[in-house]
Amino acid sequence: MTIPEAKLVCRNVWKLFGAEAEEFLVSHDGHPDTDAIAAAGLVGAVRQVDLDVHEGEIFVIMGLSGSGKSTLVRLMSRLIEPTGGDVLFKGENLLKASQSRMIEIRRHQMGMVFQHFALLPHLTVLDNVAFPLDIQGMDRAAREARAREMIELVGLAGKESAFPRQLSGGQQQRVGIARSLAVEPEIWFLDEPFSALDPLIRREMQDEFMRLQTKLHKTIVFITHDFDEAIRLADRIAIMKDGEIVQAGTPEEIVLTPATSYVAEFTRNVARAKVIRTRSLMKDAQGDEENGARISARANIAEAAPLFLDGAPHLGVTDDDGRVIGRLDREAVVSLMLQG
């Protein structure tokens, strides 16, 4: 497997709230422990975060309220100034970028979707979506054409002249999504985009989001407090607690080998069959798999299970090019399904 290029890298990123936090961090060589932070009267919102977000992946940061996940995503775009560490975006250290360089980067390479939509109440849907382009100084005809395209993309065609307050929550967030995509960002931040929506709408928006991603292949940082949502959408997940990342990995790794009891609390009720991929459960091929039914190594066990209904003892597991790379035994699937 080729290792994709890292688009966004956080190295030892800290955010401490309180007086003289920066001096404090320097005096502790950039690695103060919890007690020292408390003793200095500081609040560690984000502590010692190392992570890299790869080109084209959905990187989900999951944590409960107060875990620092919203602060972290704002450190990545420097909406909040980090107390220490480096944030590299395409190899450029954002923390060293000048004010005008930052404006340049945000205007053309970053997009963000907000939990409460952050639509400007005095602008129509069209003007809201065109707003980032207007700020860049694009002329009216060009920006409106682009905005209409985006509105079409998120399925809001016909609502161009409505005002935000006339739309439902789901529709408002579609506007937010269209707006953030209008500038064709290279990195797309979504800060709990669906948390303020009703469960049914949330589900629908998640599907919509996946549909967009298969089309657009953006590099995505997605914040959520909903573990199921994280499992559903993520290529990789980072779980945060008290400002620290307690575990990062694929949904599978996290469900199969939770690093701490805190993570295990989340994974306990997850149906493993929906998370674990056939690749992880397969055994070496024995040569007779060519004849029977086959399944992709990317599929999860829940998708593979129905293929055993006709009594086959095993399935052939294939890679992306259709070559058989292993076999999935009936017993292994049954025992996993029975575990829940």
Place this chain on the structure above:
Amino acid sequence: MAMSGAPLLEPETAQVSRRPSRLPVAWLVAIAVFVTFWLYGKPLFPAAFDYPKAYVIKLAKWISSAMKWLINEASFGLFSFTDLTRFISAVLDVPYTLAASLLSTGFLEGSGSSAIQLLPPLPWIAVIGLVMLLGHWLGGMRLSLLAGGCFLFLAVFGQWTSAMITLASILVAAPLGVVFGLLFGVAAWRWHWVERMVMPLLDLMQTIPVFAYLVPVLFLFGFGPTAAVIATLIFATPPMTRISILSLRAVPSEITDLGHMVGCTERQMTWRVMVPAARESLMVGMNQVIMLSLNMVIIASMIGAGGLGFDVLAALRRLDFGAGLEAGFAIVALAIAMDRLSQAAAEKLSAPSPDTQASGLVARHPYLVAALALLIATTALGYVIPGIRTYPEALQLSTGTFWSEVVAWININYFDTLEAIKNAMLINVLIPFKRFLGDLPWLGVTVFLGFAGYRLGGWRLGLLTLCLPLFIAATGQWEKAMITVYLCGISALFASLIGIPVGIIAATRDRLWSWVQLAIDTLQTLPSFVYLMPAVMLFRVGDFTAMIAVVAFAIAPAIRYTALGIRKVDPKLIEASRAMGCTEWQILTRVRLKLALPEILLGLNQTIMFALSMLVITALVGTRDLGQEVYIALTKADTGRGLVAGLSIAAIAIIADRLISAGASRARHRLGLE
């Protein structure tokens, strides 16, 4: 909830005192010491009772000479200070003259009685028509009729010319107040150091009585409508600044984040994101500025604003109640029209309007076209039919004599009763209280206030409440300040005694509350001057009259805060109490009033602030307090004297405000509401 922004933990808030209530020993000791000192200390420490004359700081004199220096000598190199004030006057005079010419005087050539009218002012019918069109555009037929009716009232009762002069001043002052207030607000929002400079200034300006503004303005800018506009601006800008800061701060942090994420420059951030996002609350500020401008333009008649305020003032001086009441009613009509119009404007302009697809000038701008047509038609017709240009005198009604007769009738028939009430109050309540306060040792009061501040809000507050009374004493105003405290205190007491029960009764009855609310809303839109007229009519001049006017003015916040506090109590709690078998009386006394206590305290605070601001105006009816001091300073254009007295009133206001706020916040902590 997602974590957004900085979680600023204050270490103190976590450990609110939860100790069981015990006897307030410290308070009892302090009171005992104070009383002992008051009763027996005089022979020992005479200086603690009468501030020694030799140590009086001559602040008033210093300020006055500083002002004289400003006027006569100060210079910025290229131009002198006087040039600057003249320049400001000249600049403001342009829009004022334009507005006044349009509405009232017509465009003149030359000056004085030899002036020739080049163009007549707008016909009265045109003005009423414009107001009605505006009302229709902003709020439909009802508003149109209300606003038109109010203006028609002005014409029918012969107040047109004065009212239009008043209106002209407001038309100049209010927009400028909104613009300046917004600019200051934006600056304070954007640069922290500006905010740190502006906020204390705003606090101070809010507590300095309006009269005190007039003195330096009179001194620097002279007597006349332009100076009045400047005074109005100075008065109306701070609240707009404050509202701007608050509404910009109330913009959700996500919106600010959005602005940054799309790469706004600072300027784009301010004008494309923040100000539009805060539009709704900024519009509320606009309404306030208009109403405050009206209030101030009326008061500024003392420095030559003319108009309705001058009519009231002149009538007060002549004790011509009929004329005074008529002008008073005209002010009320103008106030109601402006309040409702600007409220509707706030609502209309903060809601986005859908694009109109209509084409053609008439279809797209029907109101504009109608207004133009109206102007042209009435102006043209005005040359033919004079009754269109100016309201025909034959059709004017004057109620002046009627009101004078009513007053005469009341005085003939009820003079003894009214006099008896007044005297009984004076002899049994007012004078004893005044004597009591007058006897208190200044040093004892100062120390006691310092102690109270320390107990309620820590050493900072203690220091403040120690220094402010010291300032009053040291500038030689203790006696007058005590008279202010006495009048203010007794008025606030009566306002609370009436207002709080009314609030309690109205709070739980929805229909009654909506009526009471309408009444106090209307009362609050009335300029403070208006309150003097009826009080003087019935009781002539003196402390009692002043008290009646102050109580009438200050009762609104007492009612409002009490009712709001009670209505804010969680209905689940009421349900729970009912489920536990509380009687209605128990629910009121044990649940509602307890939980509404902090609100009621804030209401008391506001009542005191209102009382103080009104008290100064009652100097016109012959009180002898700091307000009178300011008034005298105004007539003599003695800036130092006026400012020092004004600052002393501000000091009293600040002491009361801070002590009560600290008390209210402690109460909130204790009740777990914070």
